[in-house]
Amino acid sequence: MVSVARLERLAVAVVAVTLLLTGPFGVVDATARNPTTVGDGRANATVERLDTSGLIVEGGRFGTGVDYLRIPDATVSVSDIEGRPRLVYRVSVPELGVDRTTTQLLSGGQSGTVRLGMRDRGLDPDGVTEQRYRATITVRVQSFEYDQTVFAADETVEVRP
Amino acid sequence: MNGDRSSGVDARSRSVWSDRLSRYADRAGQFVFGDAIGLTLWLGVVLLGALSWRVGFFITDTYPIANAVANLADGRLAMTPPDFRYSLTLGTQPGLHEYGGRFYARNYGQVVAALPFLWLLEGASAVAPPRLVLAGGWALGVVGLGRRLAARFDRRWLRLVAVAVASAWFAAAVVLATALDRSQLPLVALQLSTLAAAGLVAVSCYRLVGAFHDRRVAVAAGVALALATPVGFWATIPKRHVLVTALVFGSAFAFARSRQLDGRASHVAHGLAYGALGLVAWVHAFEGFFLTAALFVVDVLTEPRKSRRRLAVVGGIFALSVLPMAVTNVLINGNPLRPPRLLPGVGPESVELAPTGGPESGGGDGGSGTAGGDADADSTSGDSTRPLLDELFGLLSPLFVLLTLAETVLAQLVFIGNYAVAAVSDGVAAASEHERLWEIFVRRGDSASLSGVNDYEPIDLSVVESTPIVGTLLALPAVAAVHLRRHGVAVSRLGPRRQTDLLVASYAVVLTLVYLPRLPLFSQLTVRYLLPAIALASYCPFRLPAVREAISGAPRTTAGVYAGTVLAGPALVAVVLGVLDPALGEAIQFHALLGLCVAAVAAVLVVGRTVAPDRVSPRSVAVGVALAGGATTVYLSLASVVYFAYGPFAFDVVGLIARLVPIL
Numbered sequence: 092m093v094s095v096a097r098l099e100r101l102a103v104a105v106v107a108v109t110l111l112l113t114g115p116f117g118v119v120d121a122t123a124r125n126p127t128t129v130g131d132g133r134a135n136a137t138v139e140r141l142d143t144s145g146l147i148v149e150g151g152r153f154g155t156g157v158d159y160l161r162i163p164d165a166t167v168s169v170s171d172i173e174g175r176p177r178l179v180y181r182v183s184v185p186e187l188g189v190d191r192t193t194t195q196l197l198s199g200g201q202s203g204t205v206r207l208g209m210r211d212r213g214l215d216p217d218g219v220t221e222q223r224y225r226a227t228i229t230v231r232v233q234s235f236e237y238d239q240t241v242f243a244a245d246e247t248v249e250v251r252p
Numbered sequence: 253m254n255g256d257r258s259s260g261v262d263a264r265s266r267s268v269w270s271d272r273l274s275r276y277a278d279r280a281g282q283f284v285f286g287d288a289i290g291l292t293l294w295l296g297v298v299l300l301g302a303l304s305w306r307v308g309f310f311i312t313d314t315y316p317i318a319n320a321v322a323n324l325a326d327g328r329l330a331m332t333p334p335d336f337r338y339s340l341t342l343g344t345q346p347g348l349h350e351y352g353g354r355f356y357a358r359n360y361g362q363v364v365a366a367l368p369f370l371w372l373l374e375g376a377s378a379v380a381p382p383r384l385v386l387a388g389g390w391a392l393g394v395v396g397l398g399r400r401l402a403a404r405f406d407r408r409w410l411r412l413v414a415v416a417v418a419s420a421w422f423a424a425a426v427v428l429a430t431a432l433d434r435s436q437l438p439l440v441a442l443q444l445s446t447l448a449a450a451g452l453v454a455v456s457c458y459r460l461v462g463a464f465h466d467r468r469v470a471v472a473a474g475v476a477l478a479l480a481t482p483v484g485f486w487a488t489i490p491k492r493h494v495l496v497t498a499l500v501f502g503s504a505f506a507f508a509r510s511r512q513l514d515g516r517a518s519h520v521a522h523g524l525a526y527g528a529l530g531l532v533a534w535v536h537a538f539e540g541f542f543l544t545a546a547l548f549v550v551d552v553l554t555e556p557r558k559s560r561r562r563l564a565v566v567g568g569i570f571a572l573s574v575l576p577m578a579v580t581n582v583l584i585n586g587n588p589l590r591p592p593r594l595l596p597g598v599g600p601e602s603v604e605l606a607p608t609g610g611p612e613s614g615g616g617d618g619g620s621g622t623a624g625g626d627a628d629a630d631s632t633s634g635d636s637t638r639p640l641l642d643e644l645f646g647l648l649s650p651l652f653v654l655l656t657l658a659e660t661v662l663a664q665l666v667f668i669g670n671y672a673v674a675a676v677s678d679g680v681a682a683a684s685e686h687e688r689l690w691e692i693f694v695r696r697g698d699s700a701s702l703s704g705v706n707d708y709e710p711i712d713l714s715v716v717e718s719t720p721i722v723g724t725l726l727a728l729p730a731v732a733a734v735h736l737r738r739h740g741v742a743v744s745r746l747g748p749r750r751q752t753d754l755l756v757a758s759y760a761v762v763l764t765l766v767y768l769p770r771l772p773l774f775s776q777l778t779v780r781y782l783l784p785a786i787a788l789a790s791y792c793p794f795r796l797p798a799v800r801e802a803i804s805g806a807p808r809t810t811a812g813v814y815a816g817t818v819l820a821g822p823a824l825v826a827v828v829l830g831v832l833d834p835a836l837g838e839a840i841q842f843h844a845l846l847g848l849c850v851a852a853v854a855a856v857l858v859v860g861r862t863v864a865p866d867r868v869s870p871r872s873v874a875v876g877v878a879l880a881g882g883a884t885t886v887y888l889s890l891a892s893v894v895y896f897a898y899g900p901f902a903f904d905v906v907g908l909i910a911r912l913v914p915i916l
Contacts (some may be wrong), residue, residue: 098412113426153841
């Protein structure tokens with residue numbers, strides 16, 4: 092039977108050897124597989140779900156005392172990814188001074204649906220004076236060499252009491 | 253034979269040396285951690301705290317500190333703009349100070365504390381990728397923790413579990429590894445230093461409680477301090493607060509030991525109580541000053557043993573402990589008592605616990621006009637003066653040098669004294685404003701968010717909202733009434749335990765008072781200015797008989813309910829909030845209301861147990877207190893994993909998990 096102490100020593104040894112192998116003098120770059128920054132590349136994307144009626148202004152709950160611009164999630168299906176492009180989901184409501192962007196890096200081999208969530212935006216309740224605002228929503232595939240808008244819409248943001 | 257004999261001597265001397273070294277290491281370990289449980293506690297807290305670690309800047313105040321770590325590691329105290337590694341411009345670094353055309357950070361005690369961690373990281377990163385160095389360190393820590401727990405509870409399988417967890421963790425880290433640039437290492441080191449300090453908060457609290465009560469209560473208090481108070485929130489956000497908290501607890505523990513021990517050990521412990529505060533002054537001079545004043549008053553009131561020898565030891569240790577601060581200040585601006593915080597700031601406006609200007613500025617609020625002894629005629633602006641060092645070099649007579657130094661020091665002391673009186677009286681005045689107190693301690697409200705800071709998000713919590721276990725202190729009047737009816741009161745006859753209570757209360761009160769006029773303030777998150785005071789207040793429940801009986805009488809209930817809350821809580825909250833789909837501020841205010849509710853429950857149970865022990869069982873008190881502690885832990889875990897996404901996680905695995913939690 093293998094003793095626990097031997098297992099511990101083995102684990103420590105494996106960690107040490109792996110560290111050396113992936114280090115500056117090693118043979119493998121462990122981080123190359125998992126890029127975190129956008130590069131060159133392209134992808135096909137179509138917006139599957141973006142409930143624009145969810146784009147509204149309403150009062151905050153739980154005693155927050157501010158208003159919120161509620162921003163719906165976007166569900167995008169992607170295919171044929173080459174290189175390292177990214178998805179950019181952008182919502183802007185100029186009259187409220189809101190311009191929000193969320194991005195998601197795509198990498199080769201990944202396909203299927205991607206959910207782009209965007210946080211609601213807090214607003215000064217005194218700054219919300221109109222009943223309606225104009226908003227622009229876009230979803231793009233973007234890389235250093237490529238920029239394709241796959242969804243663009245002008246929407247009306249309703250202010251709910 | 254000759255050669256054999258000499259190699260035998262070599263081996264013997266080597267073994268003597270290694271014996272001696274390991275003895276020193278043991279003693280150092282004992283000095284810091286106390287015993288094996290203390291070390292285990294520290295390791296556990298550090299490993300758990302690391303899970304929520306994000307490598308990034310949560311608050312812009314951290315830029316100058318991290319820049320100072322990077323520069324000091326390169327041997328530079330003074331910085332010029334090309335030396336900034338993080339945030340390249342001046343306007344984005346609150347807490348950056350200028351003197352003589354060069355730039356300095358503040359909190360140099362904190363900066364220096366991060367250096368050993370930086371050296372370790374730099375060394376390891378020379379042969380391995382930084383990201384995996386962190387993962388490997390964590391995995392080895394888990395193996396070590398497993399061994400300690402297995403030995404403690406006599407359960408061999410714990411070691412197996414630890415090896416399995418560590419291996420899986422490291423394997424996942426290798427598969428998911430993203431790049432962590434070596435330029436980030438000073439920031440990582442700074443975060444590691446505050447994480448280690450958070451572990452020390454737990455250890456010091458464990459030792460402090462352990463000095464008076466049984467081990468179970470002590471361990472519970474240690475765990476609670478790190479995980480059920482905002483100490484855990486700030487563990488990897490490298491502000492000064494956790495480090496100051498660790499030193500303050502170290503001071504309180506040393507004080508308690510000095511009252512329990514006799515002879516030389518007592519003298520040294522007494523000195524260390526002051527020494528820890530001298531180091532606080534290196535991090536934040538004014539916090540150190542106010543704390544030292546509080547300790548001095550309590551000390552004089554309660555210590556009957558004032559031998560000359562004791563005074564010499566205490567004075568010596570305290571003088572040694574303020575030396576690093578004095579040397580740093582001299583190197584920066586020539587005046588040992590003028591910390592960087594008193595130099596002109598170049599970053600954006602920040603709220604400071606420090607007077608504006610200095611004694612040399614000749615006027616201003618609280619500055620004494622007569623103290624402008626060495627003010628220059630040729631100064632270009634009101635508060636710029638020629639460095640004292642220049643003057644010292646120019647002066648030939650050593651006596652005159654001493655006189656000048658004494659005058660500067662005296663002027664600075666008068667200035668600081670005036671400021672201190674003003675700060676405390678402002679605090680007392682602010683303490684009578686009920687609305688302010690309500691916002692700081694009970695319900696935070698939305699006043700700060702409505703001013704537009706942080707995108708109108710109400711992300712701040714009050715003291716009780718963020719630390720519900722403090723709510724149990726509502727039982728204090730009841731406890732005091734019961735005690736007074738039985739024993740009466742006499743400060744001079746207090747035992748070590750009560751003397752320490754008095755000290756802890758004084759620390760908490762003075763730290764609260766001086767910050768009251770500056771609060772409520774934006775970006776406090778958990779009223780961070782009060783973090784040391786909140787931590788001290790969180791120690792107090794463990795002195796309440798009702799809470800202690802609950803922990804020692806129903807340890808399984810306490811641990812079970814806490815563990816259950818911590819494991820099930822985040823999932824429950826995630827499900828509820830997943831349905832409600834809140835904004836960031838709403839999610840945080842949801843936790844605020846939750847915190848207030850459990851605080852109320854815990855408080856009612858503890859008061860009930862104190863007033864009518866027959867009606868409320870220790871078990872129900874245990875449930876209440878464990879729920880209150882668990883509520884904070886749940887908030888801390890969700891806050892770092894989901895709510896505040898200010899940088900990539902130190903461990904990519906956590907990032908993967910965080911993406912699966914669809915709350916916001």
